[in-house]
Amino acid sequence: MEGLSVSDANLVVYIHPSQSKNVSQAILRELSSLLFKYNETFDGVVLAYAVNSLDKQARILSGVHPYFGVRLKANLLLFSPKPNMLLEGKVVKLMRESIHVIVLGFSSAVIVDEDIRDEFKYKSKRGEAKYVSRSHKRHAIKVGTTIRFSVKSLDEEILHISGSLIPAHTGSVSWLDGDGGNPTTESSKKRKQPDGETEVQELGIAGGDTCSVNNDQKIKKSKKRRNAE
Amino acid sequence: MGVEMAYQYNGEFQEMEDVNFSDSELVCHVRDALISVQTGDSDSYHQLVGVMHHSERLAPDEVALLVTSLKALSGAVSYIDNVHHDSLLNSIFGMSLWKYGPDVMDALLELIIALAASNGKYVDSCLDMLVSNFMPPMYLVYTLKQPRGQAKKEQVLSRVHTALEDIVDLIPMAASRLSSVVVHRMPTTFKKDLEKDHLMYRTEIYVENILRLESGAIREFVGSRMLMAVVDLLTELDVAIGWDDILRDDSCKGIFAIELEDADEVDDDENDYGELPRTLNHKSLGKNIVADLLDSLMVLTFEHLESCANNKRLGEVFETLLDSFMLTILNTYKSKFAQFVMFYACALDPEKCGVKFAKTLADRFSCSDNPVTRMSAVAYLASYLARAKFLSPAFVASTLKRLVDWCLEYCETQGSDMNPKAHRVFYSGCQAIMYVLCFRMKSLMDVPRFKSQLLLMPLEPVLKHKLDPLKVCLPSIVEEFLKQAKAAYLFTTSETFIFEDMLESDFSKDFGGLERLDMFFPFDPCLLKKSDRGYIRPNFVYWKHVRTTYGSDEDDSSDADIAEDFVAENGESSMEEGRTGSLDEQYLELDEFDHAMNKMSITPKNGFTYRFGGEQMKMPSRIRPSTTPESL
Numbered sequence: 001m002e003g004l005s006v007s008d009a010n011l012v013v014y015i016h017p018s019q020s021k022n023v024s025q026a027i028l029r030e031l032s033s034l035l036f037k038y039n040e041t042f043d044g045v046v047l048a049y050a051v052n053s054l055d056k057q058a059r060i061l062s063g064v065h066p067y068f069g070v071r072l073k074a075n076l077l078l079f080s081p082k083p084n085m086l087l088e089g090k091v092v093k094l095m096r097e098s099i100h101v102i103v104l105g106f107s108s109a110v111i112v113d114e115d116i117r118d119e120f121k122y123k124s125k126r127g128e129a130k131y132v133s134r135s136h137k138r139h140a141i142k143v144g145t146t147i148r149f150s151v152k153s154l155d156e157e158i159l160h161i162s163g164s165l166i167p168a169h170t171g172s173v174s175w176l177d178g179d180g181g182n183p184t185t186e187s188s189k190k191r192k193q194p195d196g197e198t199e200v201q202e203l204g205i206a207g208g209d210t211c212s213v214n215n216d217q218k219i220k221k222s223k224k225r226r227n228a229e
Numbered sequence: 230m231g232v233e234m235a236y237q238y239n240g241e242f243q244e245m246e247d248v249n250f251s252d253s254e255l256v257c258h259v260r261d262a263l264i265s266v267q268t269g270d271s272d273s274y275h276q277l278v279g280v281m282h283h284s285e286r287l288a289p290d291e292v293a294l295l296v297t298s299l300k301a302l303s304g305a306v307s308y309i310d311n312v313h314h315d316s317l318l319n320s321i322f323g324m325s326l327w328k329y330g331p332d333v334m335d336a337l338l339e340l341i342i343a344l345a346a347s348n349g350k351y352v353d354s355c356l357d358m359l360v361s362n363f364m365p366p367m368y369l370v371y372t373l374k375q376p377r378g379q380a381k382k383e384q385v386l387s388r389v390h391t392a393l394e395d396i397v398d399l400i401p402m403a404a405s406r407l408s409s410v411v412v413h414r415m416p417t418t419f420k421k422d423l424e425k426d427h428l429m430y431r432t433e434i435y436v437e438n439i440l441r442l443e444s445g446a447i448r449e450f451v452g453s454r455m456l457m458a459v460v461d462l463l464t465e466l467d468v469a470i471g472w473d474d475i476l477r478d479d480s481c482k483g484i485f486a487i488e489l490e491d492a493d494e495v496d497d498d499e500n501d502y503g504e505l506p507r508t509l510n511h512k513s514l515g516k517n518i519v520a521d522l523l524d525s526l527m528v529l530t531f532e533h534l535e536s537c538a539n540n541k542r543l544g545e546v547f548e549t550l551l552d553s554f555m556l557t558i559l560n561t562y563k564s565k566f567a568q569f570v571m572f573y574a575c576a577l578d579p580e581k582c583g584v585k586f587a588k589t590l591a592d593r594f595s596c597s598d599n600p601v602t603r604m605s606a607v608a609y610l611a612s613y614l615a616r617a618k619f620l621s622p623a624f625v626a627s628t629l630k631r632l633v634d635w636c637l638e639y640c641e642t643q644g645s646d647m648n649p650k651a652h653r654v655f656y657s658g659c660q661a662i663m664y665v666l667c668f669r670m671k672s673l674m675d676v677p678r679f680k681s682q683l684l685l686m687p688l689e690p691v692l693k694h695k696l697d698p699l700k701v702c703l704p705s706i707v708e709e710f711l712k713q714a715k716a717a718y719l720f721t722t723s724e725t726f727i728f729e730d731m732l733e734s735d736f737s738k739d740f741g742g743l744e745r746l747d748m749f750f751p752f753d754p755c756l757l758k759k760s761d762r763g764y765i766r767p768n769f770v771y772w773k774h775v776r777t778t779y780g781s782d783e784d785d786s787s788d789a790d791i792a793e794d795f796v797a798e799n800g801e802s803s804m805e806e807g808r809t810g811s812l813d814e815q816y817l818e819l820d821e822f823d824h825a826m827n828k829m830s831i832t833p834k835n836g837f838t839y840r841f842g843g844e845q846m847k848m849p850s851r852i853r854p855s856t857t858p859e860s861l
Contacts, residue, residue, distance in 0.1 A: 036402070093346070093399060096253070097304045100346050100399050108400040110346055112307040155349025158402050162348075 001148075002085040005078050007042065008052075014067045015058075023058075027051065027070060036106060038156035044080030045159060047104070079104065081151045081161055088173055091145050094129050096122045101147060101163065109161035111149055116165045139175040146173045255297060256304035263308040274317070277302075281320040284328050292333060299336035306340070306347040318351075322358045326385045327365045334385065338392040346399040355396065356403060356410045362389050363438040364416070364431045374430070386438065394446045404450030411439060411451070412458050429522045436462065436526050440533040444540075453549040459530060460553040463567040466523040470565065523566055524757040531573050531764045538577045547574055547582045551589060559593070559605055568609070568751050569765055572617065576768035579619040587613060587620070587628055594658070595635050604657040604746040607632070611661035612752035615668035616770050625669050626679045632662050633686045640694040647697040649739035656740040659691065659698035660747065663710040670713045671776040688720050701736040703747055716779035 019026035034046040055071035081087055081103075089103035099116070101109040113122075120131040120141070133139035141147055149163040149170050165171060262273035280298045283291050302309075302321075311318060321344070326334050345355035362385065365373055372378045397404045416432045436459060442448065443455040537543045554571050558564050575583035590613070593606040610632075614625050636658045649656060666673075673679040692699055699707050699722065714720040741747030754771065755761040 095304075097256070098307065098343075098347065102399075102401060106401045108346070108402065110348075112347070114307070158349040158352050158400065158406065160349030160352070160400065160402075 001088045003079055003081040003087055003151075004047075005044070005080065007076050007078055009042070009074050009076050010071070011074055012069045012071050014061065014069050017066050017068070020068070023070060024054070027054070027072065031074065036159075038159060042076060042078050042080075044078035045107075046076050047079050048077040050075045079107070081107075081154050083151050083153065085151045086148055086170070087151060087161070087163070088146055088148050091141060091143050091147060094131065094141065094143050096124075096129070099131070099141065099147075099165075101149065103161065107159040107161060109149070109163045111163045111165055115152065115163065117168075117170075120165065120171075133171070136175070139172055141172050147171060148173050148176060252300070252304070255301040259298070259301040260305045260308050263305060263310075263314060266313045267310075274314070278317050278320055281317065281324065284324070287329075292330065295329075296332050296336045299333070299340050303336075303340040303343040306343045309344070309347075311350055318354070322354050324358075325366055326362045326389065327369055327381070331384060334388050338388055342392055342395050342399070345396045345403065349400075352396075352400060352403050353406055353410070356393070356407050357414070359389050359393055359396075360407075360410050360414050363414075363435050365434065367427050367431075370427045370430050382434070386441070390438075390441060390445055393442070397447045397450065401450075404447055407442075407447075408451045408454040408458075411442065411455065415458065415462060429518070429525070432522060433525050433529065436529055440529060443546075444533070444536065452546075453552075456546065456549045457553045457556075459526075460550065460567065460570065461557060463523065463526060463530070463570065464557050464561055464564060466519055466526070467564055467567045468561065469519050470523065520757060524759045527566065527569065527757060527760040528763065530570050531760065534570070534574050534577060543574065543578050544581060547578070547585070550574055551586065555589065555593065559609065560602060563745075563749060564751065566755060566757055566760070569755050569757075569760060572613070572752060572768070573764050575613075575617065576619050576764075579617075579621075583617065583620055584624060587624070591628060591631055594654075595631075600654050601746065603654050605749060607654075607657050607661045608746055608749040609751050611664045612750045614665045616752040618768050618770050622669070622673055622676060622679050625665065626673055626682050629662060629665060629669075630682070630686060632658055633688060633691060636662065636691045637687050640691055640696060643694075643696060646695050647701060647736075649701050649736045652696055653740040653746075655696060656698055656701045657746060660702040660706060662688075662691075663702060663706050664750070666719075667706060667709045667713060667777075668770060668772075668775050670717055670719065671778045674717050674719075674778060683719060692720065693722065701740055703737045713778045716777075 013027050013030045015023060015026045015030070028051070031049050031051070034049070036045060036047070038045050052073045052075060058068045058070045060066055060068045087103050087109070089101035089107075089109055091099055092102050093100040097113050099111040101111065103109055116131065119133050119135060121134055123130055123132055128142065130140050130142035132141075147165070147170070149165050150167050152162040152164050154161050169176065258273075259277065262277055265271065266274045277298060280295055283295055287295065309318065321337075321340065324337055326337065329337070341355050341358060344351045365382070365385075369378075373382055393407065397407070414435075416428070416435055439455045439459055443452045443459075448455075534543065534546065537546045550571060554568070558567050558571070561567070571586060575586050587610060590606045590610040594603050594610060597603050597606070610628070614620065614628060636655060639652075639655050639658070643652065643655075645651075670683075673683050699711075711720075711722065737747040738745070741749075754769070755765045
């Protein structure tokens with residue numbers, strides 16, 4: 001999944017004089033107020049932060065409010081989806097007209113039917129709706145499936161993504177990473193795939209250095225696993 | 230399907246053909262209509278907008294058309310553009326669920342959910358539309374008050390809340406928007422030009438909805454903000470009542486009368502007119518409506534707390550309540566009613582919440598920066614410890630001990646003489662100790678364990694310190710305390726205090742400051758009728774029922790008839806209330822309860838007459854000074 005990055009930020013946090021007794025708490029509160037909001041400066045949504053070093057000196061701002069500024073360095077985990085990036089998310093609702101997805105548990109995405117490539121056909125059986133690939137019967141998208149899709153646009157205010165399933169390398173993650181790569185060996189890998197995926201996702205969130213988690217890497221990874229077996 | 234039925238009855242062949250459209254064909258048709266607007270051909274689009282405006286007394290075929298259009302629109306939401314289809318969006322967001330039957334409601338909500346999920350731009354408008362449907366339109370209010378109206382209300386509200394939950398499921402970030410929308414849409418307290426009855430009912434329904442959100446599936450995201458919004462609203466109404474204003478004109482009447490009758494009865498009752506200055510009657514009439522509204526909202530909140538307690542989630546709710554209390558109510562100037570929400574929450578779970586509340590207040594008193602906050606915290610604490618029937622003597626004793634220890638520590642660091650302003654926090658602490666002991670001394674002294682605990686408390690070094698709290702604190706409290714302490718051999722002073730029935734002294738005014746925190750007893754009897762009777766009263770210690778250390782053995786006969794009169798009067802007044810107020814069974818039960826209370830109160834009445842002699846009408850007023858006219 002793309003769109004996740006860790007950046008080193010040099011920040012100045014302005015603190016109200018009433019908080020001067022407990023500066024570190026005030027800093028954390030200030031940083032927490034950045035979370036899950038789109039920030040133009042970072043060009044992304046801050047998902048997590050870690051304060052690395054704190055300047056011992058603070059500077060009092062002249063002016064009406066005697067706020068004081070504290071310099072600090074922090075690592076920020078940013079989520080900044082850009083058009084044509086590939087994201088992954090879980091399908092929460094599926095209708096003929098649209099597929100609704102939640103990415104990373106907080107950002108919503110919608111893929112409308114024009115943005116679903118013709119390969120997929122809508123089917124509804126016994127109340128269970130799904131999109132099934134015409135060429136690969138096993139490639140299906142239904143509620144609960146994790147899919148990979150490309151970004152069309154992002155509404156920054158409410159973190160709403162408009163997505164697309166037009167590119168060929170989009171669709172159900174478990175199928176793309178499993179059967180899609182090697183159609184002959186299906187059943188055995190299917191079970192393993194979810195593990196690999198969560199691992200990668202965790203890496204993306206927790207790991208410090210990886211700038212983005214590349215799809216290819218991930219596919220390689222799963223291939224390695226397969227080979228090892 | 231409804232469509233088919235309707236058209237078949239019409240019997241027109243042309244429309245029969247329409248019936249054969251499948252759902253997806255309809256969607257295509259609507260999509261074409263939406264797209265064609267951009268190319269300049271907007272006939273079918275305008276037809277569509279026209280359909281949305283059908284609202285009055287729909288015929289079955291109109292209903293069918295509306296439902297079909299809404300459903301088709303839900304399939305075509307991605308084609309709706311906020312620039313070109315402004316009129317359509319406006320008419321959709323302007324629709325009121327209350328006007329329609331279940332079919333239309335379901336279709337409309339499906340469309341709203343689809344719209345919200347289709348584009349981030351519409352989320353706010355969709356939430357706004359749903360929240361505005363919390364309240365029925367004005368003209369429906371009377372219908373809704375009838376039993377069949379209840380079914381309609383439930384029909385609408387359950388759907389609205391399900392829709393909100395669905396939206397949050399699809400768009401997690403909508404939850405944070407939702408709480409802002411709810412707070413923003415909160416009805417403002419009063420507009421005179423509106424019919425008050427309507428407005429009251431609408432505000433009540435709105436609060437009901439907020440509380441429903443608080444207990445619903447998305448409470449995790451919005452719950453605490455919702456609860457805070459309710460507390461804020463209560464505080465706002467509370468402040469709007471201005472009780473002190475009403476009482477200022479009332480000095481001739483005496484506070485005792487107010488404690489006996491419910492105060493709002495004084496306002497309501499036409500017969501009392503002669504006794505009250507004309508202006509007062511006019512003034513209080515307007516304010517009384519706010520009090521009624523506040524009363525109903527408090528009852529709603531109490532019921533909500535009860536349901537939380539039943540669902541075993543009072544603990545989490547209490548955390549929010551406590552935060553909210555500390556943030557707003559604690560620092561509200563002489564809040565009169567809103568604090569009873571805390572009182573009731575504590576009453577529902579004395580062991581956890583009740584104890585926690587007192588501990589938090591004590592913490593705030595002993596380690597906070599702002600002296601005014603500390604003083605009001607200790608005023609709350611004193612009043613709470615005195616009035617809460619559900620607190621165990623052991624806990625009262627241990628909290629007292631904590632206060633005394635703090636005061637002792639303070640004394641030891643101070644070498645100076647009496648100075649009400651400089652040591653106001655200390656004086657408020659001392660007054661709190663004495664006030665609590667006025668109410669609790671007898672019950673503590675009756676148990677040997679607590680008796681020894683009390684006797685061991687370093688009261689003497691504190692009260693006889695050079696800072697001289699006995700001279701500074703409210704004379705009425707000091708006097709009562711000294712009387713009881715002497716009878717209990719707890720504490721005696723060689724100095725004689727002559728208070729001449731003074732309620733307050735210059736010193737007490739000094740340390741109370743502008744806010745008159747020396748006279749602040751937040752949990753004095755609640756004057757809101759419904760909240761008091763059903764919820765607060767059973768958990769509340771009234772002064773007239775307090776057993777004092779000196780009064781219990783008294784066997785007085787001379788004042789017995791006065792005491793009886795008192796009982797009769799009280800009984801009668803409550804009977805009257807029952808009749809005039811409503812014929813509700815609940816009230817009748819409460820009247821019985823009143824009688825029972827009167828029967829129980831023989832002992833305190835002895836004490837009370839003993840103390841006041843002929844002036845029995847004045848005495849309780851002294852011990853509950855916060856509502857006296859002088860308190861301004």
